[in-house]
Amino acid sequence: MAAHRKPRQRTLTGPAGRTAATLALAGAATATAFDGPAHAEPQLTPAQVKAEVDALYEQAEGATERYNGTKVKADKARTALTRLRDEATRRTERLNSSRNALGSIASAQYRAGGLGPAVQLALSSSPEEYLEGASFAERAGSRQAARITALRKEIARIAELRVRADGRLTELKASQAELARHKSAIQEKIGSAQRLLDRLTAPQRALYDQRQDGGDQGAGSIAPGAVRAPNARAAAAVAYAYGALGKPYVWGATGPGAFDCSGLSQAAWRSAGVSLPRTTYTQINTGQRVSRGDLAPGDLVFFFSGISHVGVYVGGGQMIHAPRPGSAVRLAPIDQMPFAGASRPA
Numbered sequence: 001m002a003a004h005r006k007p008r009q010r011t012l013t014g015p016a017g018r019t020a021a022t023l024a025l026a027g028a029a030t031a032t033a034f035d036g037p038a039h040a041e042p043q044l045t046p047a048q049v050k051a052e053v054d055a056l057y058e059q060a061e062g063a064t065e066r067y068n069g070t071k072v073k074a075d076k077a078r079t080a081l082t083r084l085r086d087e088a089t090r091r092t093e094r095l096n097s098s099r100n101a102l103g104s105i106a107s108a109q110y111r112a113g114g115l116g117p118a119v120q121l122a123l124s125s126s127p128e129e130y131l132e133g134a135s136f137a138e139r140a141g142s143r144q145a146a147r148i149t150a151l152r153k154e155i156a157r158i159a160e161l162r163v164r165a166d167g168r169l170t171e172l173k174a175s176q177a178e179l180a181r182h183k184s185a186i187q188e189k190i191g192s193a194q195r196l197l198d199r200l201t202a203p204q205r206a207l208y209d210q211r212q213d214g215g216d217q218g219a220g221s222i223a224p225g226a227v228r229a230p231n232a233r234a235a236a237a238v239a240y241a242y243g244a245l246g247k248p249y250v251w252g253a254t255g256p257g258a259f260d261c262s263g264l265s266q267a268a269w270r271s272a273g274v275s276l277p278r279t280t281y282t283q284i285n286t287g288q289r290v291s292r293g294d295l296a297p298g299d300l301v302f303f304f305s306g307i308s309h310v311g312v313y314v315g316g317g318q319m320i321h322a323p324r325p326g327s328a329v330r331l332a333p334i335d336q337m338p339f340a341g342a343s344r345p346a
Contacts, residue, residue: 052196064182300313
């Protein structure tokens with residue numbers, strides 16, 4: 001019976017017991033550290049949230065301008081590819097017609113080539129007509145040789161067009177892949193900004209929105225035409241910008257129902273008959289560069305070190321711009337963001 005008794009568990013005492021207890025507490029503390037507040041997101045002040053959100057929106061706008069620039073390249077590649085393919089198709093159709101005509105001539109010559117020239121002359125009922133025909137055939141042979149040469153050149157031209165089309169297709173596919181990367185970056189930045197804003201309480205979010213809308217202070221102080229534009233085209237661009245007030249920001253949009261920042265400036269000047277490039281970093285090099293102290297209505301004002309934002313200056317230190325996702329075209333002071341430069345398109 002003794003052999004079946006449950007053995008007694010020994011209780012650790014002394015130093016061994018203290019060591020075991022210390023290890024158990026350490027393990028419990030470690031488990032608590034991993035299962036507890038260590039996984040909680042750090043608490044940010046509203047000011048810190050605003051700073052991070054503003055930085056994310058700035059990065060998103062930079063990605064938007066890169067997207068816009070890549071889209072221009074993709075559109076050009078697509079247009080060139082279509083043109084090359086159309087030209088290759090037309091030339092191939094003409095080549096096939098020339099081949100058929102040449103084939104008919106060759107068949108006729110083959111059928112007539114069974115008798116030698118002397119025999120054909122002897123059997124001819126009209127030697128004079130035969131000799132005239134022989135002279136014509138000689139000339140036709142020269143034209144046939146010229147046609148063959150032209151055909152060879154046309155085949156080489158079509159092959160060249162197809163090589164160029166393949167190059168444009170490769171370029172288009174690369175641009176499309178780049179567009180997808182920029183689009184993903186934009187969506188990632190906007191999503192991160194929104195998640196940060198979602199962590200604010202309702203009063204904090206209201207305060208954030210109020211600060212963001214602070215650029216509208218004095219929006220009624222600069223009426224359309226209150227500050228005279230330097231010329232009719234600038235006046236037309238300013239009038240268009242005023243007409244866009246309240247329309248939503250949508251990245252990649254160029255109007256008329258929605259805009260991103262460079263889409264608004266491009267559309268405003270397009271209404272004045274001036275064609276601007278698509279992106280902020282190309283628009284700044286259009287026309288005449290002007291200093292901040294010499295700004296006039298219609299000038300384009302640019303911001304941030306990466307030239308990632310633009311607005312249409314309307315006078316009185318104010319601009320009309322499309323600020324960021326989730327906002328609308330609005331009037332704002334130009335000192336709201338780091339000033340990078342200005343240009344006067346016309």
